[in-house]
Amino acid sequence: MALYVQKFGGTSVGSLERIEAVADRIARASRSGDKIVVVLSAMAGETNRLLNLAHSVAAEPDPRELDMLVSTGEQISISLMAMALHKRGISAQAILGDQAQILTNDHHGKARIQHVATDNLNNLLGLGIIPIVAGFQGRSESGQLTTLGRGGSDTTAVAIAAALKADECQIYTDVDGVYTTDPRVEPKARKMDFITFEEMMELSSLGAKVLQIRSVEYAGRYNVPLRVLSSFGDGEGTLIMYDQNSDKVPLVSGIAFNRDEASLTLVGVPDEANVAAQILTPISDSGIDVDMIVHTTTVAGCADFTFTVHRNDFSQAKALLSPVAKKLGAQHVKSDNGLCKVSVVGVGMKNHSGVASRMFQTLGQEGISVQLISTSEIKISVAIEEKYLELAVRSLHSAFDLAEKT
């Protein structure tokens, strides 16, 4: 008899019909004899409806009150799911974050889980009752209702799975697993049966938005096997866990990409240690995320400094740069807001330097020039002109032999 934590996202419980379908699935799993804990998101659209209400009242609603408002979304979906299970003769109880003893810090709107006590959940499981837990919410030590930020229901599920030492944390979503790349770009993309936590971290942060990165990090830290699967189909999905036999891992597991990138370059700034900080501080102080950063010494004592931001932040970042450029005596600011980022990811590349050369060779053969490069242990990213995105993804997918074997 196994213990599974099953998390269903907003689209999976987006209507009463879908709630009924998910109830069927939970009832089947329960009747098979396994123990189940369910974690739910709000019905799709509900959180946005509540946020709109808040913003109609106040331009910048207090985060404490916003937490209290938006957490009602999950409270509604868990109550309805418990009712749908009762109708099927299944014992179930809707459980709020604090009833599930999810203790967080007090950073409203982006609280972190500090501890999950298991008394209440184990008690219910012992009585044969399925706990239907509200995702995304917890309570702080001072008794305040908190939320974990968007997508936080995944984190709730993983934290509960870790605390209960569940056999698997199953994230039901509207895709049937993690793919080698986006099938809308490369129809030959293949669903992976298995992927490591490290690879999933790189893939999810790079735009394969199947799982919240924080929940993957959490699952990795507590070694909770994580499975992504479809709430509509019957496949096995993709299992995310630590690499069990590193001999057989492929060099490259997947190709990720981000559209809508923009780059900014300060040409001819002093080649000094504190220049990067002077350039980036005003950018990050304005809440703009910086992605790739490249620094190149051109002539002695002189350097070019380049970084990328999301295209939406491009104008603001450019405006923020101009006083800095003047102060640093830069020759000029070069900019390009027509870029994208393509990354190859794989734990196998740790021990193999050939990946980078094959990547550049492939792109070169297609006449795609690389504007920027950044690398990590298991990832190589390049910024290229956005018009080449699909071509780059498809040619890399093929070069690293990722398609379904026929």
Place this chain on the structure above:
Amino acid sequence: MALYVQKFGGTSVGSLERIEAVADRIARASRSGDKIVVVLSAMAGETNRLLNLAHSVAAEPDPRELDMLVSTGEQISISLMAMALHKRGISAQAILGDQAQILTNDHHGKARIQHVATDNLNNLLGLGIIPIVAGFQGRSESGQLTTLGRGGSDTTAVAIAAALKADECQIYTDVDGVYTTDPRVEPKARKMDFITFEEMMELSSLGAKVLQIRSVEYAGRYNVPLRVLSSFGDGEGTLIMYDQNSDKVPLVSGIAFNRDEASLTLVGVPDEANVAAQILTPISDSGIDVDMIVHTTTVAGCADFTFTVHRNDFSQAKALLSPVAKKLGAQHVKSDNGLCKVSVVGVGMKNHSGVASRMFQTLGQEGISVQLISTSEIKISVAIEEKYLELAVRSLHSAFDLAEKT
């Protein structure tokens, strides 16, 4: 400096515009230097929306899960109100039932408040923060979220006022006070400045649906002065408290009425002690409320037994009676589903027998025949044909001199 508990009902917070208007009112009260605790209902319509959701999922939703579902309505209104007050520079915090330490028994859907601890609320008041408390909800000792039943927000307000020893519990509603009768029936109806708890209990149970009867009972028991006033206007409303100088009280304070009554009479049943129980047990076992009950001995050992029910329950009650009638050897069952009930209410009538005679004289002069009579210490009710309702109310209103003095 006074301490007021101010409760705003569903229509008072029924839209974002109304929430803003109520926030203005609370801000004014707060700036005047008084300490305020606010209790809110759900936005009008929201509770019904949630109930409809529940009933789409299950014909008879579990009361525990239903409590968790419908309590989100108040959670939404308190969060929005706190935001609206922040916008006005007022310190306020939305407070859930359990955060306000409202301990109830575990009768889901109709829980009773057992205790209100004041630590959290007093702490907030001490910090100059207005607590915006979710009405209608509490927590049981075992940590379950409970609701007090419809209209329970009034009870929440009174319970908090009692626990905090507030100077007044102010119930803001869409009427500007308690009237001598329904102004839609008698345009000369007069708003009362003052009424006793006992009178209000009789008036609210009889259909002047301004306040929940349970909250009036609670206020009376803990001697909390209760004021009903309009959330839209600026009047003083009606103050409900114990009679301070009983010399000046009027004989009759108001005329209440209920439409849609029906009567059922078993003619010729044995005049024995256990007959009433045999007749009424199947009725009450089916959840049908019985109102007036009259038992008349006709000839020796023989009696007629009459009771009234709401017209909606008439057919079911009649069907339930026929086996009982057969068993008791009744001659036949007489029924009338075209009745209404009119009551005169007033603490002054305790010491004055003339009220009944003036009432019957008045009705007789108008040619209205009385079908049934029931009396309590401060109330006389009659069942009459419904077509005479308006005439009866207006003539009694005039006979007891209740109209505004000009």
